[in-house]
Amino acid sequence: MPSPLFWLFSLIMLIGGCAVIAFRNPVSSALSVVACFAGLAGLFVGLNAYFIGIIQILVYTGAVMVLFLFIIMLLDLKDEQKRAKSLAPLLAGVGLSIAFIIQLIGVLSKSPDKIAPALNAETLGAAAADFTKGGKIATALTDGRLPDVHLIGHTLFTQYNLPFQILGVLLLVATVGVVVLSKKTEEKKTEDRR
């Protein structure tokens, strides 16, 4: 039986998700996405994944959606509000979501119906055996707490070190690319002015 908070946050998420497509005003839609992400963060916290929940808010709600809102406000999209609903995109949307639901049912029917073990002192204490004794993770686990940040770091840097580093380089390349692109136009402008 999931806790009442699960239903609350799912409700926030679903209402947010529906509102995104229901609102005609782009700013309202963007804010609905924010509400949806906040609900998602709540669900992550409900799964004891505090770190992922907070990063969800920090990155998506606090940075990405702010930039979206920023651009929507600056462009001041008015024609979006007047556009009549046409049938083709509506049908495509419904078809796409039906395809996803069929896929989801397929995956769920194949996966074993196992209930995740409860996070109590016993299960956590048993998990502590996998880590070096006396380390931060093992101590926290034997104390009956879930050191989720330490566990994520441990997993990232022991099992997925290479993909992690490659991702880092990829992001760096993207950042440098953005700087190069923005600098180029600036130089052109100054040349034009001359």
Added chain:
Amino acid sequence: MPDILQILILIVKIVALTFCVVLPLVPISVYFERRFCAVIQDRVGPNRTGIPLTLLGFKKDFHFFGLIQPVADGVKLFLKEDFTPSYVRKAFYWMAPALTVAPALITVCVIPFGSPISIFGSEQKLVIADLDIGPLFVFAISSLTVYGITLAGWSSNSKFSLIGGVRSTAQMISYEICLGLSIIPVLLYYGDLNLSKIVQNQADNGWLLLPLWKGGHLGLPDLQTALFLIPAFIAFLIFTISIFAETNRMPFDLPECETELVGGYHTEYSSMKFALFFMGEYAAMVIGSALIVTLFLGGWSVGFGMDKWINDLHIGSFQFGGLIHLMAFLVKLIVFILFFILVRWTVPRFRYDQLMKLGWVIFFEAALVNVFLAALIIAAPQLTAAIIGGGAVLLIAVTAAVIWVAMVSEAKPKIRRA
């Protein structure tokens, strides 16, 4: 039954810490601001507002040094006409002030206000939610403040407001990066994200910027701790200045720059809605100071090995040491708020491009190099001398390269004249 008791204790904590400790600090800091700036400008400031005993036939008023002034300000703001211009986007216009205040008050919940108090054997921590991700939680929730300001700017439907909102969005997103990067050395040092544990660690082993005791004994720090003071101080500097920018305080209050933008994002607001923006700014300042005090200056700890002794103070089964720690925390907090005020009234406002340059060109790189330096110092005891030397050379090379790139990118092309 114990569940209901726990929820009751939680509600008491929320009410006591948020509404009886943090919210009163907002009017108090407004009062301090007015009196302190008066001192700086060689004026007297508001020192008369008190209880008007002369109205009741007494000889003299009781003025309290004007401490009632914030109440008078509040009453004035409440009684003003709440005017909504006809051209605003109503729903967003009403939502915006709430969106600025609420995040600032939510972040209160992870700040440890004092060491645990125990009554009849049951220990109560003086923190609302003892999360394992303290500083990240504060950053995440306070990053939502930007919605309030952006929406206020956009929904007011006026040029000045929009420019203020846009400025504030760009500024807050830029400085969030510096804020997050600058505390990585601190988190590396403690190896923990739980603010209560960070403060406990500082109470035992010396504050981050004042490591003069260890395990309850006074003494000079060892070599590693002493060396770590360098990255710690750089982190402190970057973090403090970024908090100034995050809270839109002078010298970075460009979103509400009066000389250019009338009032910035709150130009069209009046009465209590305006007061809410004001409150949000001050609450963010209080929380920012609380975070700085918690991370760098020992939080509630009194220091000098006295914390254990204070913890053991008790009357019967009531251990009240936590309350003394609460007082110590508030004293540090108010000193820091006074520092914020001092900066506001002494440092002139930055230009917008200077602000962005400071954030992206100086602080961002300095914070990255600082992370490297801190990691090297922390890992040094486990490494051989050759690796440490190599690391140091690499560090110097990276620093030099960063400085060179920054200088080259800032060099202006010479304007050729025909």
